[in-house]
Amino acid sequence: MALVEVRNVHKSFQRDSQVIEVFENLTLDIAAGSFTALMGPSGSGKSTFLNLLAGLDRPTSGTITVAGAAVNTMSPSALAKWRARHIGFVFQSYNLLPVLTAAQNVELPLLLAPLSKKERAERVRIALGVVGLEDRMVHYPRQLSGGQEQRVAIARAIVSDPTLTLLDEPTGQLDKKSAQEVLTLLQRLNDEFHKTIIVVTHDAHAAEKAKQVLHLDKGVLAA
Amino acid sequence: MKIPLVYNLRSIAHRPVSTAMTALGLALVVAVFVAMLALAGGFRATLARTGSPDNVVVLRRGATSEMESGVPRESARLIAADPRIASGADARPLVSPEVFVVINIPRAVGEGVNNVVARGVNDEAFAVRNIHLVAGRKFASGRSEIILGKKIVPRFAHTAIGDTLRFANRDWIVVGHFAAAGSALESEIWGENEQFMPVFRGEVFQSVIFRLRDPAAFDEVKRALEGDQRLQVQAQRESAFYAGQSTVLTRILTFLAIMITSVMAVGAVFGAVNTMYAAVSSRTPEIAVLLTLGFAPRSVLASFLSESVAIALLGGVAGGLLALPINGIVTSTTNWNSFSEVAFAFRVTPGLLVGGVIFAVVMGLVGGFFPAWRAARLQVVQALR
Numbered sequence: 001m002a003l004v005e006v007r008n009v010h011k012s013f014q015r016d017s018q019v020i021e022v023f024e025n026l027t028l029d030i031a032a033g034s035f036t037a038l039m040g041p042s043g044s045g046k047s048t049f050l051n052l053l054a055g056l057d058r059p060t061s062g063t064i065t066v067a068g069a070a071v072n073t074m075s076p077s078a079l080a081k082w083r084a085r086h087i088g089f090v091f092q093s094y095n096l097l098p099v100l101t102a103a104q105n106v107e108l109p110l111l112l113a114p115l116s117k118k119e120r121a122e123r124v125r126i127a128l129g130v131v132g133l134e135d136r137m138v139h140y141p142r143q144l145s146g147g148q149e150q151r152v153a154i155a156r157a158i159v160s161d162p163t164l165t166l167l168d169e170p171t172g173q174l175d176k177k178s179a180q181e182v183l184t185l186l187q188r189l190n191d192e193f194h195k196t197i198i199v200v201t202h203d204a205h206a207a208e209k210a211k212q213v214l215h216l217d218k219g220v221l222a223a
Numbered sequence: 224m225k226i227p228l229v230y231n232l233r234s235i236a237h238r239p240v241s242t243a244m245t246a247l248g249l250a251l252v253v254a255v256f257v258a259m260l261a262l263a264g265g266f267r268a269t270l271a272r273t274g275s276p277d278n279v280v281v282l283r284r285g286a287t288s289e290m291e292s293g294v295p296r297e298s299a300r301l302i303a304a305d306p307r308i309a310s311g312a313d314a315r316p317l318v319s320p321e322v323f324v325v326i327n328i329p330r331a332v333g334e335g336v337n338n339v340v341a342r343g344v345n346d347e348a349f350a351v352r353n354i355h356l357v358a359g360r361k362f363a364s365g366r367s368e369i370i371l372g373k374k375i376v377p378r379f380a381h382t383a384i385g386d387t388l389r390f391a392n393r394d395w396i397v398v399g400h401f402a403a404a405g406s407a408l409e410s411e412i413w414g415e416n417e418q419f420m421p422v423f424r425g426e427v428f429q430s431v432i433f434r435l436r437d438p439a440a441f442d443e444v445k446r447a448l449e450g451d452q453r454l455q456v457q458a459q460r461e462s463a464f465y466a467g468q469s470t471v472l473t474r475i476l477t478f479l480a481i482m483i484t485s486v487m488a489v490g491a492v493f494g495a496v497n498t499m500y501a502a503v504s505s506r507t508p509e510i511a512v513l514l515t516l517g518f519a520p521r522s523v524l525a526s527f528l529s530e531s532v533a534i535a536l537l538g539g540v541a542g543g544l545l546a547l548p549i550n551g552i553v554t555s556t557t558n559w560n561s562f563s564e565v566a567f568a569f570r571v572t573p574g575l576l577v578g579g580v581i582f583a584v585v586m587g588l589v590g591g592f593f594p595a596w597r598a599a600r601l602q603v604v605q606a607l608r
Contacts, residue, residue, distance in 0.1 A: 051603075051604050054515065056515060056603045056604055056607075057604045076520070077519055077520075080514070080517050080518065080519045080520075081517065081519075082517075083515065083516070083517040084516065084517025084518075085517070087515075087517075089515050089516075091512070091607065093508075095508055095509070095511075095512045095607075097230060097509050097512065098237075098509075099229075099230060099233035099234050099236075099237055100227075100229070100230060100233070104227070104229070104230075108226075108227075108513070108516055109516050109517065111225075111226075111227065112516070112517050112518065156516075
């Protein structure tokens with residue numbers, strides 16, 4: 001059984017009087033432990049797909065099952081709990097909370113888990129160690145480079161050991177060197193820690209690191 | 224689990240100007256709130272301090288104040304003979320038949336006159352009322368001499384010892400100043416009742432004040448006095464009598480405090496609303512991140528409410544500190560029962576300061592609710608775009 005099962009998903013938006021069709025009849029399986037890159041031109045629905053998987057948005061019709069849970073039928077409060085346990089999300093623009101240190105940013109998802117302060121501190125230390133920023137724990141986002149910020153965001157996404165890690169254009173705002181560091185990190189997370197990763201990207205170089213590349217164009221998927 | 228408070232506190236510190244302006248708005252409301260209630264509290268405390276639960280005030284039946292009371296000399300004599308009245312060191316009953324009249328005397332500063340109470344008392348009044356002289360001596364019996372409450376002295380002209388005050392077509396020599404534990408009596412002029420009686424209201428006292436031998440016997444004494452058909456009087460504990468005198472003005476001041484600060488509070492709450500809406504608006508991506516991480520909308524609501532309350536707490540404490548210096552400042556107002564001036568001090572109590580902070584917190588909760596509600600209902604997908 002696949003970790004992610006997308007069945008006959010249809011998604012449309014209403015903009016004024018116009019209905020915009022994003023997907024029609026999208027069907028897809030993603031296996032546990034895979035590293036999938038989803039590519040496609042702007043407006044092809046890549047980010048919408050990621051939002052649907054994370055339960056941040058709902059399909060117009062069809063079903064999305066992640067780790068056996070039907071994401072599209074959950075209540076908002078159940079979704080919040082489910083997301084805390086199963087989803088790690090990385091944004092293009094890092095979206096770290098600027099008033100919290102790197103360690104405090106990474107600790108945020110752990111506040112939703114039944115862990116002691118000591119356990120949380122240990123996990124934060126490990127996560128920041130994995131992304132190579134153990135020595136930046138007390139630094140604020142403004143004191144970090146873009147690449148470092150994104151690595152902190154990745155640490156935040158993996159710290160609670162989620163079932164699925166979703167990344168929306170993680171290298172989109174990074175220079176080449178920083179982007180390479182992030183991509184190497186993702187590869188390592190998949191290879192060494194067997195994390196299931198889905199990354200949305202424009203960058204063909206980034207997609208090369210993935211084990212599976214899917215192309216989304218006008219709502220249609222192609223391998 | 225809640226969103227850590229440090230997030231809100233640092234966010235507040237991150238925008239010091241808008242935080243300070245909002246807190247200042249709330250602080251001014253709290254300062255006015257505390258000041259006005261300190262005024263009411265000071266007046267009430269001064270009158271409450273005037274009356275002792277061990278003393279009994281006897282007035283003509285149906286009279287609501289000493290102004291409209293009249294107790295004939297014979298009635299006063301009968302009351303003084305009651306065996307339940309305590310005795311002084313000289314074994315004489317601690318009872319004072321008193322003349323009460325309102326006169327006007329010139330103010331120390333500026334033109335014009337003000338009403339003050341002139342009270343004719345006997346020697347026992349000093350023990351009954353716990354009066355002690357702070358300067359000069361007592362008035363001598365049979366002479367046109369007066370002593371003045373210490374709060375009158377700086378506020379009116381010709382109040383130094385040796386000065387002469389003219390009222391009731393006679394000149395009265397000031398021979399002493401007295402204190403009465405900060406009570407309203409310190410705003411009175413005292414002279415011998417036998418001197419005041421003929422020049423003011425004829426052969427009648429306005430009240431009889433006495434000290435109970437056993438304070439628990441009040442009900443029994445009251446029944447006896449009010450049941451005696453010869454007397455036609457009513458008896459009240461002195462503490463209840465003066466507390467009753469403060470009721471009307473205290474209520475008016477409290478009502479004004481609530482009215483004025485309510486109007487001001489509306490403005491301050493709008494300030495808080497504005498600040499918090501701006502905070503929510505500028506931190507939309509952060510809120511979206513929190514919701515994406517799995518924090519429930521109610522956690523976001525609580526987080527932004529706590530931020531608003533933290534600003535309000537800051538304002539509340541600052542407002543209390545702003546109001547604190549008025550504590551003890553002496554002012555005066557008219558006692559609406561006697562239409563005479565009563566000097567009293569603003570009374571900023573710990574309870575009042577706590578009340579001010581609670582008021583600020585309520586303003587913070589009201590002002591923060593709708594912005595926090597908006598934050599909690601944020602659509603993550605839209606917010607992330």
